[in-house]
Amino acid sequence: MPIKLKNILGLSLLMLGGCSQLHHVHIGEIDQSQGTLTPFTLKVNELGFDAAKAAKIGADVAKSASTSEDLELVAFILAISNFGPKTGNPVYNDAYADQVLAEVIKVCPSKRLTGLTSVREATNAGPVSGEVVRINGYCINSF
Amino acid sequence: MLKKTILCALFAISLSGCVGLNTVSMTQVPAERDNKITTNSSSWNFIGINFSNVFVDEAIENLKTQCPTGKIEGVYTKHQTTGYVLVFKREVIVSAYCNEV
Numbered sequence: 001m002p003i004k005l006k007n008i009l010g011l012s013l014l015m016l017g018g019c020s021q022l023h024h025v026h027i028g029e030i031d032q033s034q035g036t037l038t039p040f041t042l043k044v045n046e047l048g049f050d051a052a053k054a055a056k057i058g059a060d061v062a063k064s065a066s067t068s069e070d071l072e073l074v075a076f077i078l079a080i081s082n083f084g085p086k087t088g089n090p091v092y093n094d095a096y097a098d099q100v101l102a103e104v105i106k107v108c109p110s111k112r113l114t115g116l117t118s119v120r121e122a123t124n125a126g127p128v129s130g131e132v133v134r135i136n137g138y139c140i141n142s143f
Numbered sequence: 144m145l146k147k148t149i150l151c152a153l154f155a156i157s158l159s160g161c162v163g164l165n166t167v168s169m170t171q172v173p174a175e176r177d178n179k180i181t182t183n184s185s186s187w188n189f190i191g192i193n194f195s196n197v198f199v200d201e202a203i204e205n206l207k208t209q210c211p212t213g214k215i216e217g218v219y220t221k222h223q224t225t226g227y228v229l230v231f232k233r234e235v236i237v238s239a240y241c242n243e244v
Contacts, residue, residue: 026168030215033244
């Protein structure tokens with residue numbers, strides 16, 4: 001049996017749904033009195049994977065009704081086993097954001113930083129996502 | 144019957160909250176608090192589909208232009224989402240103090 005149009009539509013929506021997500025923003029103090037500012041952006045990201053969503057997609061496109069039902073059950077089990085507070089999709093490395101501090105320290109030759117903004121965001125494509133930590137800031141140059 | 148259902152749905156919608164507070168953050172508040180500056184930037188989307196978070200950077204630029212030669216301190220940042228039936232507004236609201244050094 002060919003894949004139904006509604007499945008393709010559903011899949012497209014899933015792939016498109018919430019393409020870019022903003023989780024958290026923190027804007028720091030900005031000192032424009034010490035000199036001119038040079039902006040910089042640092043970004044680290046890690047692969048996120050929503051197994052329940054993947055199983056749900058599998059259930060939607062499954063050719064036989066029994067396979068679809070089985071995958072629905074798998075999706076349900078995965079969903080309840082990962083139930084709880086979380087930000088974005090689960091990742092496989094809990095230290096991926098730690099390198100940001102080392103990068104921030106290295107980025108300014110003058111060693112004078114200001115206006116650090118931390119953004120926690122994600123780019124989603126169906127069940128996978130890029131779980132991103134972005135730091136924007138400015139290096140202070142002398143007048 | 145249909146009329147009652149529609150009325151009931153409308154009543155339920157009027158009772159439900161429409162603002163979600165995502166995050167709040169604050170930096171050290173200075174002793175000198177005479178010159179308060181505020182800004183906000185937002186991004187609209189349909190059923191939560193977004194393609195960019197650039198509106199956050201707009202808020203920072205707006206803040207900088209309000210204090211071109213001073214120090215922006217005591218930055219209070221609020222990130223919230225307001226729902227207007229299938230359409231959502233993501234918003235960053237920022238207030239701070241501009242102090243000339």
